Amino acid sequence: MSTTLQFETNPIPKLAKHWTAPLADVLTPPRNREHYDSLCDLSYQLSFDPKCTKIKEIEGLLQVIDLLIDDYDRRHTTFSKSDPVGLLKELMERHGLTQKDFKDEIGSQGLVSQVLNEKRPINLRMAKNLAERFKTSPELFIK
16 A cells, blocks of 8 residues: 655745755765765764754655665675675774774773674674664674
8 A cells, every 4th residue: 555645836946945955965975985974973963962862853854865874885885794804994084984983882982892803792782882873784883
């Protein structure tokens, strides 16, 4: 059973009026790495900025942005699916993150260093935290 959207009036003129460059940039697939990085920054801001998280309507926009990011990731990711540390390193590079940025997801900077140098495995708690941060599946971070 399919659902058909019902509009009181023709939405196209209103949509066209609001389809300006900023909105078009947000709602189109990333054209390049710079555009991708901008969408990632916006997704992070919409997810964690207290001013944004209070606005219910933002949730739908955030879902669309995250789908665009996921699609770009699938098309441009070079890590092996059996290499969780490689994935973490690539995500760190893409998002401009350092070891200090993973205190909440992994633990101390020393522990993050051990994980990145493969002296300690990513455990289930870490995998869940990383998956939540990067909006992906925990299985990607478990060998």
